Amino acid sequence: MKKFLLVALLVLTACSSESEKQYYQLPAGEGVIAPMNTDRVTAQRHLWLSHITVSDYLAGTGLVYQTSDVRYVMASSNLWASPLEQQLQQTMTATLSKALPGWLVSSQQTHTGQDKLEMAVTGFHGRYDGQVIIQGEWLLTHDERVVKxxxxxxxxxxxxxxDALVRSLAQGWQQVGLNIAKEVSLLE
Structure with a gap:
């Protein structure tokens, strides 16, 4: 009986010492999502955000924090609520939709010959010096021209x-989208 009580006490202690998991979702940002017109979508230009890829170290469920110039930690209790690639795709589509009036921005191909945007994210993390890093590249195919x-x-x-890290990442991601929108709007 003493053995059973000791095992039960150890199990309860182990369970209570596990840290509670926290889940995070990128906020779309105030004023970013354009109201939907359910009657008809009329757009002069179409932009297909075909896919966003993230580096392997960002593809896990945990948020990433850089602890030195060469070391990264993937959080085990602070997790993305849905896959990071999916969140980046959704928020970038919303940002571009709002920033490009007269364009239909979609994560689905609507027709052949439309402009196509691809993105690769190689940095999306916090850093030991209080900075947030958002890094990568985008590739736009427009009228058989490619802009990288x-x-x-x-x-x-x-x-x-x-919480502050995720808000800062979202703010930076929105800024990346606004910068892309400026360049896209200049294309003829």
């Missing part, structure tokens, strides 16, 4: 903690 641009955004994280 790198992006690197370093933002100051104003507060400590994962």
């Amino acid at each position: 641009r790198p992006f690197l955004l370093t933002l100051k994280q104003n507060e400590d903690g994962y």
Whole structure:
């Protein structure tokens, strides 16, 4: 009986010492999502955000934090609520839709010959010096022309903690989208 009580006590202690998991979702940002017109979508231009890929170290469920110039930690209790690639795709589609009036921006191909945007994200994490890093490149195919641009955004994280990290990442990701929209709108 003493053995059973000791085992039960150890199990309860182990269970209570596990940290509670926290789940995070990128906020779309205030004023980013355009209201939907359910009657009819009329657009002069079409942009297909075909896919966004992330580096392997970002593809896990945990948020990533860089602890030194060469070391990265993947959080085990602070997790993305849905796959990061999916969140990046959804928020980028919303940002571009709002920033490109007169365009239909979609994550689905609507017809052949439309402009196509692909993105590769190689950095999307917090860093030991209080900075947030968003890095990668985008590739736009437009009228048989290809435009390729790198992006690197370093933002100051104003507060400590994962909530602030996720908000800063979302703010930076929105800025990347606005920068892409400026370049896309200049194409003829």
